[in-house]
Amino acid sequence: MVERIDKSTSAEALLAATGRTREAWRALLEQAGALEWTHKATAEWLVNEQGVDGWWAQGITVDFEQTHKGRLPGQQADGTFVVSKTRTVPGERLDALAAVRTAIEARHGDAHGENLAASYPVVRWRLDDGTRLSAAAQKQGKSGTGINLTFEKLPDPAAMAPAEEEIAAIFEAAAG
Known part of the structure; x- marks a missing residue:
């Protein structure tokens, strides 16, 4: 949490x-x-x-x-919630991002946007429930590339645990 x-x-x-x-x-x-x-x-x-x-x-x-002011952990200024996790994925930046993208697209369909030329390449999805998911590649390290997955626009704190579980499942599928 x-x-x-x-x-x-x-x-x-x-x-x-x-x-x-x-x-x-x-x-x-x-x-x-x-x-x-x-x-x-x-x-x-x-x-x-x-x-x-x-x-x-x-x-x-x-x-x-x-x-x-009573702002809760994970709560954004607009009142929605966000969950974000980073894992090291084997491979060069764009290859590691592509592996995670494939895992996400198998679960959530095609991305709605991407910027693979950015300092931190990113792919984004707008999900049917109104939430947003992004995958961003960090700098490549010795053991692979850190990929950050972020769920945004979660409606309430109760939506955070399922989002964390989904992030774990995506990383597991990408490693598979």
Whole structure:
């Protein structure tokens, strides 16, 4: 299951990258009025007014929302949920991605889009239930290529466990 962001990002890394602790960011955001702001407004304020790198600003914003606004782990700003897992698949980048794509297409049909020339080649599907699935190839390593599978637009937390199971089944089929 997806963890709270404060469990998946180390306090030491946050402090080193931003100069503040998680608690200090929470207090500063609360004092600044972020309880009334959108996700986008909060992240932009962190970048523009506090000089925080965009990646860290997203994490600080999610942490604040989980702590003060009831945002659940895996929940996106639009209220839907996401599940994402990465596994190393043997082979060069496009070959590893093709193996996973074949496994997905056997289960879900043809992809609706792809960008194989991107820095991180990606293939995408829009599924009949309104969710989206993507497969993206990371940099190739010694033992193969990391392939990230992401289900987006999941309607509620109950849909997360079946999505995680589907991701595991896809990786198993690709390895087969």
